[in-house]
Amino acid sequence: MAGRCHVILIGPQGSGKGTQAARIAAPLGLVHVATGDLFRQLMTRDDDLAREVRSYYDRGELVPDDVTLRVLLSRLDELERAMPNYRGALLDGYPRNRSQAEALDRVLQDRGDTIAAVVHLAVPRAVLIERLSGRLICPQCGATYHRVFAPPRVEGLCDQCGAALVQRTDDTPEAIARRLDTYEQQTAPLLEYYRQRGLVLDIDGNQPIDEVTQAILSALEPVLGDPARCRSS
Ligand code: ADP
Ligand code: ADP
Ligand code: ZN
Numbered sequence: 001m002a003g004r005c006h007v008i009l010i011g012p013q014g015s016g017k018g019t020q021a022a023r024i025a026a027p028l029g030l031v032h033v034a035t036g037d038l039f040r041q042l043m044t045r046d047d048d049l050a051r052e053v054r055s056y057y058d059r060g061e062l063v064p065d066d067v068t069l070r071v072l073l074s075r076l077d078e079l080e081r082a083m084p085n086y087r088g089a090l091l092d093g094y095p096r097n098r099s100q101a102e103a104l105d106r107v108l109q110d111r112g113d114t115i116a117a118v119v120h121l122a123v124p125r126a127v128l129i130e131r132l133s134g135r136l137i138c139p140q141c142g143a144t145y146h147r148v149f150a151p152p153r154v155e156g157l158c159d160q161c162g163a164a165l166v167q168r169t170d171d172t173p174e175a176i177a178r179r180l181d182t183y184e185q186q187t188a189p190l191l192e193y194y195r196q197r198g199l200v201l202d203i204d205g206n207q208p209i210d211e212v213t214q215a216i217l218s219a220l221e222p223v224l225g226d227p228a229r230c231r232s233s
Contacts, residue, residue, distance in 0.1 A: 011121030060175030
Protein backbone atom coordinates (compact mmCIF):
# COMPACT_ATOMS: atom_id res chain seq x y z
CA MET A 1 0.00 0.00 0.00
CA ALA A 2 1.34 3.46 -0.91
CA GLY A 3 0.83 6.92 0.47
CA ARG A 4 2.28 6.94 3.97
CA CYS A 5 2.35 10.33 5.61
CA HIS A 6 5.49 10.79 7.71
CA VAL A 7 6.47 13.38 10.31
CA ILE A 8 10.10 14.27 11.09
CA LEU A 9 11.21 15.39 14.57
CA ILE A 10 14.29 17.63 14.53
CA GLY A 11 16.01 19.03 17.60
CA PRO A 12 19.34 18.81 19.35
CA GLN A 13 20.30 15.93 21.63
CA GLY A 14 18.26 16.32 24.83
CA SER A 15 15.54 18.48 23.30
CA GLY A 16 12.97 15.79 24.14
CA LYS A 17 12.43 14.02 20.81
CA GLY A 18 12.26 10.52 22.32
CA THR A 19 10.19 11.67 25.30
CA GLN A 20 7.65 13.44 23.10
CA ALA A 21 7.56 10.75 20.41
CA ALA A 22 6.53 8.17 23.01
CA ARG A 23 3.55 10.38 23.95
CA ILE A 24 2.33 11.63 20.57
CA ALA A 25 2.92 8.76 18.13
CA ALA A 26 -0.05 6.53 18.99
CA PRO A 27 -2.68 9.31 19.32
CA LEU A 28 -1.65 10.59 15.88
CA GLY A 29 -1.65 7.13 14.26
CA LEU A 30 2.11 7.30 13.72
CA VAL A 31 4.80 4.77 14.61
CA HIS A 32 7.93 6.04 16.39
CA VAL A 33 11.01 5.16 14.34
CA ALA A 34 14.27 6.27 16.02
CA THR A 35 17.50 5.38 14.23
CA GLY A 36 19.38 5.59 17.56
CA ASP A 37 17.02 2.98 19.06
CA LEU A 38 17.46 0.79 15.96
CA PHE A 39 21.23 0.97 16.42
CA ARG A 40 21.04 0.23 20.15
CA GLN A 41 18.98 -2.84 19.33
CA LEU A 42 21.37 -3.90 16.58
CA MET A 43 24.39 -3.52 18.89
CA THR A 44 23.04 -6.20 21.22
CA ARG A 45 24.10 -8.68 18.51
CA ASP A 46 27.62 -10.01 18.17
CA ASP A 47 28.50 -9.67 14.49
CA ASP A 48 30.52 -7.47 12.14
CA LEU A 49 27.73 -4.96 11.57
CA ALA A 50 27.17 -4.56 15.33
CA ARG A 51 30.91 -3.99 15.85
CA GLU A 52 31.07 -1.46 13.03
CA VAL A 53 28.11 0.52 14.39
CA ARG A 54 29.54 0.47 17.92
CA SER A 55 32.85 1.96 16.77
CA TYR A 56 31.02 5.12 15.67
CA TYR A 57 28.27 5.12 18.28
CA ASP A 58 30.48 5.07 21.38
CA ARG A 59 32.55 8.00 20.11
CA GLY A 60 29.40 10.05 19.45
CA GLU A 61 30.05 10.05 15.69
CA LEU A 62 27.51 9.52 12.92
CA VAL A 63 27.28 6.00 11.54
CA PRO A 64 27.97 6.06 7.75
CA ASP A 65 25.00 7.17 5.66
CA ASP A 66 24.69 3.95 3.64
CA VAL A 67 24.52 1.76 6.75
CA THR A 68 22.01 4.11 8.39
CA LEU A 69 19.73 4.23 5.35
CA ARG A 70 19.73 0.43 5.10
CA VAL A 71 18.76 0.07 8.76
CA LEU A 72 15.98 2.66 8.37
CA LEU A 73 14.57 1.10 5.21
CA SER A 74 14.51 -2.34 6.68
CA ARG A 75 12.44 -0.99 9.59
CA LEU A 76 10.01 0.78 7.20
CA ASP A 77 9.62 -2.44 5.20
CA GLU A 78 8.96 -4.36 8.40
CA LEU A 79 6.21 -1.85 9.32
CA GLU A 80 4.57 -2.29 5.90
CA ARG A 81 4.26 -5.99 6.61
CA ALA A 82 3.37 -5.80 10.31
CA MET A 83 1.04 -2.77 10.31
CA PRO A 84 -0.66 -2.42 6.91
CA ASN A 85 -2.89 0.41 8.19
CA TYR A 86 -0.40 2.72 9.85
CA ARG A 87 -0.52 6.36 8.81
CA GLY A 88 3.20 7.01 8.74
CA ALA A 89 6.43 7.09 10.71
CA LEU A 90 7.39 9.63 13.34
CA LEU A 91 11.05 9.87 12.36
CA ASP A 92 13.36 10.68 15.29
CA GLY A 93 17.06 11.05 14.56
CA TYR A 94 16.82 10.81 10.77
CA PRO A 95 17.80 12.70 8.65
CA ARG A 96 20.86 14.29 10.30
CA ASN A 97 22.70 15.77 7.32
CA ARG A 98 22.01 17.01 3.82
CA SER A 99 22.81 13.76 2.06
CA GLN A 100 20.45 11.81 4.36
CA ALA A 101 17.68 14.38 3.70
CA GLU A 102 18.15 13.97 -0.06
CA ALA A 103 18.24 10.18 0.21
CA LEU A 104 15.02 10.30 2.25
CA ASP A 105 13.31 12.43 -0.40
CA ARG A 106 14.29 9.88 -3.05
CA VAL A 107 13.14 6.80 -1.17
CA LEU A 108 9.85 8.40 -0.10
CA GLN A 109 9.14 9.44 -3.66
CA ASP A 110 9.79 5.89 -4.85
CA ARG A 111 7.34 4.59 -2.28
CA GLY A 112 4.66 7.21 -3.03
CA ASP A 113 4.97 8.60 0.52
CA THR A 114 5.10 12.22 1.71
CA ILE A 115 6.56 14.27 4.56
CA ALA A 116 3.58 15.99 6.21
CA ALA A 117 5.60 18.17 8.59
CA VAL A 118 8.92 18.72 10.32
CA VAL A 119 8.55 19.43 14.04
CA HIS A 120 11.47 21.52 15.33
CA LEU A 121 12.07 21.34 19.11
CA ALA A 122 14.17 24.32 20.19
CA VAL A 123 16.02 24.25 23.57
CA PRO A 124 19.05 26.31 24.76
CA ARG A 125 22.38 24.44 24.99
CA ALA A 126 22.86 24.86 28.78
CA VAL A 127 19.51 23.17 29.39
CA LEU A 128 20.43 20.32 27.02
CA ILE A 129 23.59 19.45 28.94
CA GLU A 130 21.65 19.36 32.22
CA ARG A 131 19.07 17.05 30.66
CA LEU A 132 21.55 14.66 29.02
CA SER A 133 23.75 14.25 32.05
CA GLY A 134 20.74 13.03 34.09
CA ARG A 135 19.15 10.89 31.37
CA LEU A 136 18.34 7.23 32.10
CA ILE A 137 16.96 4.79 29.57
CA CYS A 138 15.37 1.37 29.69
CA PRO A 139 17.56 -1.13 27.80
CA GLN A 140 14.54 -3.38 27.31
CA CYS A 141 11.75 -1.14 25.98
CA GLY A 142 13.59 2.12 25.19
CA ALA A 143 11.58 4.33 27.59
CA THR A 144 13.35 7.54 28.66
CA TYR A 145 13.64 9.01 32.16
CA HIS A 146 15.55 11.73 33.99
CA ARG A 147 16.97 11.50 37.51
CA VAL A 148 15.33 14.83 38.48
CA PHE A 149 12.93 15.96 35.73
CA ALA A 150 11.21 12.65 34.91
CA PRO A 151 12.08 10.06 37.58
CA PRO A 152 10.60 6.54 37.42
CA ARG A 153 8.06 5.59 40.10
CA VAL A 154 10.51 3.14 41.67
CA GLU A 155 14.11 4.37 41.68
CA GLY A 156 16.22 2.67 39.01
CA LEU A 157 13.39 0.60 37.48
CA CYS A 158 11.36 1.11 34.29
CA ASP A 159 7.67 2.03 34.87
CA GLN A 160 6.66 0.19 31.69
CA CYS A 161 8.50 -3.11 31.98
CA GLY A 162 10.37 -3.20 35.30
CA ALA A 163 13.88 -3.56 33.78
CA ALA A 164 16.85 -1.88 35.49
CA LEU A 165 17.52 1.57 33.98
CA VAL A 166 20.94 2.49 32.61
CA GLN A 167 22.84 5.54 31.48
CA ARG A 168 23.61 5.51 27.74
CA THR A 169 27.23 4.65 26.90
CA ASP A 170 27.42 7.85 24.80
CA ASP A 171 26.01 10.20 27.48
CA THR A 172 29.53 11.09 28.64
CA PRO A 173 30.63 14.77 28.68
CA GLU A 174 32.98 14.25 25.67
CA ALA A 175 30.47 12.38 23.51
CA ILE A 176 27.67 14.83 24.43
CA ALA A 177 29.79 17.81 23.35
CA ARG A 178 30.74 16.08 20.08
CA ARG A 179 27.14 15.18 19.27
CA LEU A 180 25.88 18.71 19.97
CA ASP A 181 28.59 20.14 17.70
CA THR A 182 27.65 17.72 14.93
CA TYR A 183 24.02 18.73 15.35
CA GLU A 184 24.87 22.44 14.95
CA GLN A 185 27.09 21.83 11.93
CA GLN A 186 25.17 19.18 10.01
CA THR A 187 21.60 18.82 11.27
CA ALA A 188 20.43 22.35 12.14
CA PRO A 189 21.01 23.53 8.53
CA LEU A 190 18.35 21.01 7.41
CA LEU A 191 15.73 23.28 8.99
CA GLU A 192 16.34 25.75 6.16
CA TYR A 193 16.02 22.92 3.60
CA TYR A 194 12.57 22.05 4.96
CA ARG A 195 11.54 25.65 5.75
CA GLN A 196 11.75 26.47 2.05
CA ARG A 197 9.10 23.81 1.50
CA GLY A 198 6.86 25.26 4.23
CA LEU A 199 7.11 22.11 6.36
CA VAL A 200 8.63 23.36 9.62
CA LEU A 201 6.57 23.75 12.81
CA ASP A 202 8.66 25.53 15.48
CA ILE A 203 7.97 24.38 19.04
CA ASP A 204 9.44 25.80 22.27
CA GLY A 205 10.94 22.67 23.84
CA ASN A 206 12.05 24.51 26.98
CA GLN A 207 8.78 24.03 28.88
CA PRO A 208 7.48 21.25 31.13
CA ILE A 209 7.02 17.92 29.34
CA ASP A 210 3.19 18.08 29.27
CA GLU A 211 3.17 21.57 27.81
CA VAL A 212 5.53 20.59 25.02
CA THR A 213 3.27 17.61 24.22
CA GLN A 214 0.23 19.87 23.99
CA ALA A 215 2.07 22.37 21.78
CA ILE A 216 3.13 19.63 19.36
CA LEU A 217 -0.33 18.06 19.19
CA SER A 218 -1.98 21.44 18.57
CA ALA A 219 0.45 22.19 15.76
CA LEU A 220 0.30 18.74 14.12
CA GLU A 221 -3.37 17.82 14.29
CA PRO A 222 -4.52 20.34 11.63
CA VAL A 223 -1.65 19.34 9.35
CA LEU A 224 -2.38 15.61 9.54
CA GLY A 225 -6.07 16.30 8.95
CA ASP A 226 -5.36 18.35 5.82
CA PRO A 227 -5.88 16.20 2.70
CA ALA A 228 -3.54 18.45 0.72
CA ARG A 229 -0.66 17.46 3.03
CA CYS A 230 -1.73 14.00 3.99
CA ARG A 231 -4.18 11.70 2.28
CA SER A 232 -6.21 9.94 4.93
CA SER A 233 -6.01 6.19 4.56
P1 ADP B 1 16.28 13.49 22.71
O1 ADP B 1 15.55 12.25 22.24
O2 ADP B 1 15.89 14.71 21.92
O3 ADP B 1 17.76 13.32 22.80
P2 ADP B 1 15.12 12.83 25.31
O4 ADP B 1 13.67 12.67 25.06
O5 ADP B 1 15.94 11.61 25.50
O6 ADP B 1 15.77 13.78 24.19
O7 ADP B 1 15.27 13.78 26.59
C1 ADP B 1 16.55 14.05 27.16
C2 ADP B 1 16.44 14.04 28.70
O8 ADP B 1 15.69 15.18 29.13
C3 ADP B 1 15.71 12.82 29.27
O9 ADP B 1 16.33 12.47 30.48
C4 ADP B 1 14.27 13.33 29.49
O10 ADP B 1 13.65 12.65 30.57
C5 ADP B 1 14.50 14.80 29.82
N1 ADP B 1 13.43 15.69 29.29
C6 ADP B 1 12.79 15.59 28.10
N2 ADP B 1 11.91 16.61 27.93
C7 ADP B 1 12.03 17.40 29.04
C8 ADP B 1 11.38 18.62 29.46
N3 ADP B 1 10.44 19.23 28.69
N4 ADP B 1 11.75 19.14 30.65
C9 ADP B 1 12.69 18.52 31.43
N5 ADP B 1 13.34 17.37 31.09
C10 ADP B 1 13.02 16.80 29.91
P1 ADP C 1 21.49 11.46 20.05
O1 ADP C 1 20.46 12.21 19.27
O2 ADP C 1 21.55 11.81 21.49
O3 ADP C 1 22.82 11.44 19.38
P2 ADP C 1 20.37 8.93 19.15
O4 ADP C 1 19.86 7.86 20.01
O5 ADP C 1 19.45 9.59 18.22
O6 ADP C 1 21.01 9.96 20.16
O7 ADP C 1 21.61 8.41 18.32
C1 ADP C 1 22.69 7.75 18.97
C2 ADP C 1 23.81 7.47 17.96
O8 ADP C 1 23.32 6.63 16.91
C3 ADP C 1 24.40 8.68 17.26
O9 ADP C 1 25.40 9.33 18.02
C4 ADP C 1 24.98 8.02 16.00
O10 ADP C 1 26.18 7.32 16.30
C5 ADP C 1 23.92 6.99 15.67
N1 ADP C 1 22.87 7.55 14.79
C6 ADP C 1 21.55 7.72 15.08
N2 ADP C 1 20.88 8.26 14.03
C7 ADP C 1 21.81 8.42 13.04
C8 ADP C 1 21.76 8.95 11.72
N3 ADP C 1 20.61 9.42 11.18
N4 ADP C 1 22.90 8.95 11.00
C9 ADP C 1 24.06 8.48 11.51
N5 ADP C 1 24.17 7.99 12.75
C10 ADP C 1 23.07 7.96 13.53
ZN1 ZN D 1 11.18 -0.57 29.98
